[in-house]
Amino acid sequence: MSYFNQPIFIGNLEVKNRVFLAPLAGVSDVPFRRICQEYGAGLTYVEMLSANAINYRSHRTLQMMRRHPSESILGVQLTGPSAELVAQAAEFLDKQGFDTIDINMGCPVKKIVNNASGSAILKDPQRVWQTVKAVKAVSSRPISAKIRLGFTREGINVLKNSQQVAEAQAAMLTIHGRTRSENYSHPVDYDNLAKGLKTAKEKISIVTVGNGNVFEHISANKMRAETNCDAIMVSRGALGNPWIFQEILEQRRVEPTLEEWLDVVLRHLSYQKEHYEIKKVAVGLMKKLLVWYAKGFPSCKYLRDQVKSISSLEEAEEIFRSYAAKLPSDLPRHFFHDEEERELRQNYDPKYEMDRKLDRGVGDDCLQK
Ligand SMILES: Cc1cc2nc3c(=O)[nH]c(=O)nc-3n(C[C@H](O)[C@H](O)[C@H](O)COP(=O)(O)O)c2cc1C
Structure with missing residues (x-):
């Protein structure tokens, strides 16, 4: 059995393996999650929700919270402009039966950051601590945070923020190995990512998750080797390729016919x-x-x-x-198979193929009062 194919506990929540699907705004809806679950994703999340929209019971946001009966385990992620508002929304989410609640402290989208949410939280380590603490106080579920290395490269504060997440007794910490100001063409900074996860682990028993540029089993193994993370979170790697979960779990190239x-x-x-x-x-x-x-x-x-x-x-x-x-049915799919294509995929920003109006987790309407 591969390393990733082992169960893990996030607080008291048992997850069947260590390959998670990230919350993906405008993407990780019920149909997308079902397909990824069928190919092995151990934990999946509803796309990021706005605490304001939850607190106002926005119809669209309530729709986004729907869960299919086949989803035996499901997480939810939220962000908001203050610890109090995030906690108020988390209390509601807790009652909806989500198995775990993640706080987004990494979203780089301007609209979100200007609303003091997402990666804006990273600028204030005290707020990182307060937010996790406040959510823990209202929820019986395992609470986690997803952060970046910092707001800018000059302002990297991943050690401080990881420490705050651990001191607030979160059950899991995910780090995306870039800063807010870095786009996908910037390589993943494994060194700082590893240091952040290690700092949290030194404080408490916490599940550590590596995120960034996981596109197949090779890069999943690289993430594990470079950072010693307990689990990995797949993001762009799952777009058009749910087989990535099977590939990482089975540790072999999976090319469907x-x-x-x-x-x-x-x-x-x-x-x-x-x-x-x-x-x-x-x-x-x-x-x-x-x-x-x-x-x-x-x-x-x-x-x-x-x-x-x-x-x-x-x-x-x-x-x-x-x-x-028009093609032979046993033709294997070459999703990407050489260095050039690998690099193209690493630098690829899906927002150019997405209709921002439909990018519901980060769109205007979820922030409407
Ligand atoms: C379409 C899209 C939507 C995303 N939505 C979210 C989100 O709702 N919450 C979140 O924490 N990260 C979100 N992210 C960021 C990813 O989870 C991840 O941190 C980032 O893409 C780096 O991982 P990767 O290099 O493997 O793609 C999104 C990324 C993409 C491409």
Whole structure:
């Protein structure tokens, strides 16, 4: 059994393995999570929610909190402008039965930061401590924090913030190995990431999680080797590639055949149909996922171009079926297989393929009063 394929306790919560899916705004909805769970994700999260929106019981935010009966374990993540408001929202989340609550202290989006939320919290280590403490006081669930190395490279304060998270007795700490001001083209700083996790571990018994540039089992192993983290959190690596969980757990390259790939795309489409009542929302959210799926086979650019203009999920189904019918069903998918493609993926920022209006966790409406 691989290292990652071992169970782990986050506080009193038993998680079946050590490969988690990150909360992904505009992406980690019920259909996406179900597919990732089917390929082995040990823990998944609802996309980031705004404490303000929860406290105002925004209809859209309540919709985002929906859980499928098959989801036996599910985390939720929130952020907010003060420890009190985050705690007020966490009290509500606790009652909704989420298994664990994560506090986002890493979101770099301007709108969020200007609202003193997300990575803005990193600037004030005292607030890091207060926020974890306040949430712990109102929730019986294991509480965690997800941070970055600091707000800027010059202002790296990961040691202080990791210490604060541990001193406030969080059950888990995730560190994304970049600062707020660094985009994806900046390499992951394993050294500072490792130091942060180690500092927390020295204080208390806490689950430490490494995040950043995990795209296959090789980079998962690198994260573990460089940082000694207990678990890893996959983010961009899961976009269009739920097989990444199987790959890391089984420690081998997993390249689905065309037939297996089509089966997942169609299943995802059917979960989407089942989950969203409003067709326009279902199609809008699905488009970018289909663009991500539409990689790794011959002439996939043609497929991607077609996907961009779909107006229904049925149309998408037809496009994928007829594309697949033209190729041998046992053709393996080469998602990326050389150094150049690996580098391209590491630098790739999905926001250029996302409709920001649909980026619900970080959109305007979740901050509406
Ligand atoms: C589309 C997208 C949405 C994201 N949404 C969230 C979020 O809601 N909460 C969060 O903590 N991080 C979010 N992130 C950041 C990732 O979880 C992760 O920290 C970052 O992408 C680095 O990991 P990676 O290099 O493996 O992608 C998001 C990233 C992407 C690409």
